[in-house]
Amino acid sequence: MTINLKHPVVELREKRLGAVSGYAGDADDLCEKAHSGKMKDLDRTFSQCTSCSANQVKNQLVFIQDAAVVEHGPAGCSGDIPGRNMVGRSGRKKRKLPVHNLNYINTNLTEKDMIYGGTEKLRNAIREAKRRFDPKAIFVTTTCASAIIGDDVEGICNSIEKEIGIPVVAVFCEGFRSKIWATGFDAAYHGILRKIVKPAKKKQPDLINIINFQGKDIFTELLGRIGLRVNYIVPYTKISELERVSKAAATLQICATLGTYFAAGLEEHFGVPEVKSPPPYGIAGTDSWLRELGKIVHKEKEVEDLITSEKKRIAPRFEELKRKLEGKTVYIGAGSAHGHSIISIVKEYGMNLLGACTWHHDAKFDCNDDRTDSLKHDVKNYGNFKFSVCNKQSYEIVSKLYKLKPDIYITRHAGTIWATKLGIPSFEMGDEHFGVGYEGLINYGELILDTISNPLFVKNISKHTKLPYTDWWLNQDTFAFLGGQK
Ligand code: SF4
CATH class of the missing domain: 3.40.50.1980 (Nitrogenase molybdenum iron protein domain)
Known part of the structure; x- marks a missing residue:
């Protein structure tokens, strides 16, 4: 796999990694199809809202401490910024850094700019970002609107660098380019690799x-x-x-x-x-x-000692939690590889995984090495299970939860509100480090136990809730709109 840093635009996940956002079946079948080149994306004939890659670019770039982001687009594309600002403020507090607002400007493209072009607004916004935030670099991110009118964002960034004396990095991430919003992560990193990272003169082995x-x-x-x-x-x-x-x-x-x-x-x-x-x-x-x-890093012995001592340390609590969680039913909905990680945790507790759904699936990763295949890792270590891929379509999650009625629904990003309305205990994992390592396994076990031990609150909410979905809707095939003509 070659990462082409000469081109300003990152190659899409669909092309690079064969990523898809529609599948229904089981994990073993999906792995087999992904590895044999037979994985096909299935379109939906009905779709609710989802996310976009312009959003995920900001998920990384706006949190760089001394950079600024100029988003070249209509104000509506900045709808995620209040939430990101809140995450940024609390995240900085967690990492013991000074708390402040994001260094972000939107160029506010209007209908008039769609006709006459928005390049002047972009130049002014870059100068204003430099004046207002005094950043060490500015990232200019694109949107559907700036891509449609064809403003020369790369040219403007390159020419204004000389004037303001810092790197100005064009990041191409307009939402309509890719069905896979994780392409936004790649676009952000492409910009950093292209214009920020410098070759090392001396390595630091630790x-x-x-x-x-x-x-x-x-x-x-x-x-x-x-x-x-x-x-x-x-x-x-x-x-x-x-x-x-x-x-x-x-x-x-x-x-x-x-x-x-x-x-x-x-x-x-x-x-x-x-x-x-x-x-x-x-x-x-x-x-x-x-x-x-x-x-x-040539520390095999140290690693083995760490593994032995950590496993010994968690063993009593792990066994105790396992006794309590074994056989409990669970459904999982999360981002792709992170979803596979939650699956490994619930499987190690011997829980009964009724199914899982991830927000997209990559046939492979950029290193093209099977060892990174986290879904295959799950199938190999814990056996096969029901699996689907949907780009956060709430109606598919609601349908699954309604039919399966698991003891718990675990998610990242979507659906706790629906689980609660259906009387199913659930939690949304916001801190992805919470489940990392041996201690993370215990953290998760305790949280799952705590959540399923207190179902009364959600049961009561469910009793007093009327779902907007009709019985006809809920009883039809969950994947009725996937890959068909309906
Ligand atoms: S899909 Fe396009 S218009 Fe919508 S938020 Fe993303 S970049 Fe903006």
């Missing part, structure tokens, strides 16, 4: 990049025990730190859906090896993740 979102800092302690230092990327880093990520001894990622492009790009263009493993969730995943890291 420094490990961790591609992550905004979770709590748990890696400093975990990896510190084997003499390694942690470099979190991209949220809450500084531009000077991003310039130096090439110095690290290895790149880890908490989720290959998030970090596949950045990790592969750092390996291919800057010689930083990517740790090729399923993510560190569940005992099997964490063992494999740590061992692969140990091989790269």
Whole structure:
């Protein structure tokens, strides 16, 4: 797989990774189809709202401490910014950084700009971002509107760099280009790899990049025990730190859906090896993740000692939780690789997984190495299970929950409100580091137990709730609109 940094636009996930957003069947079948090149995307003839890649670009770039983001589009495309500002403020607090608002400007394209062009507005917005925030770099992100009118965003960014004296990076992420919003992560990293990261003069053999979102800092302690230092990327880093990520001894990622492009790009263009493993969730995943890291940094013995002592430490509590959770029914809805990680956790507790749905599926990751295939890891370690792929279509989740009535619904991003209305205990996992490693397994077990032990609240809500869906709707095939003519 080649990451082409000469081109300003990232290659879409659909093309690069064969990503799809529509599938219904089982995990083994999907893995087999993905590996044999037979995986096909199924369209929906009915669709509710979903997310877009312009949104996911901001999910990374607006959290860089000393950068600014100029979004070239209508004000409506900035609808996620109040929420991101809140996440950014609380995330900075969690990481013990000074709390402040995001450095973000939207160019507010109007109907008039759609006719006469928005280049002047963009130039002024870049100058205003420099004046207002004094950033070390500015990322200019595109939207459907700026792409439709064909403003020369790359040309403007390159020409204004000389005037304001800092890197101005065009990031092409207009929502309509890709059905897979995770393409936005790739677009953000493409911009960073293209214009921010510098080749390392000297490597730092104890420094490990961790591609992550905004979770709590748990890696400093975990990896510190084997003499390694942690470099979190991209949220809450500084531009000077991003310039130096090439110095690290290895790149880890908490989720290959998030970090596949950045990790592969750092390996291919800057010689930083990517740790090729399923993510560190569940005992099997964490063992494999740590061992692969140990091989790269030549700390196999330290890693084995850490694995032994951690497993011994959690064993009594793990067994106790397992006794209580074994056989409980569960349904999972989450982002792709993160969903696979939650599956490994519930399977290790012997829970009865009635099914899982992820928001898209990549046939492979950028490193093109089977060891990173987290769904295959689940099937190999825990057996087959019902599986579907939907781009956060609430009606499919509601239909599944209504029919399956699991003891618990675990999600990231979608559906707790519907589970509650159906009287099903649920939680939405906001901190993706909560389930990492051996301690994460215990954290999850305790949260699941706590959630299913107190169902009265949701049962009462359900009793007093009238769903907007009719019986006819709820009783039809969940996938009636997938791949058919209906
Ligand atoms: S899909 Fe297009 S118009 Fe909608 S928010 Fe995303 S970039 Fe803006």
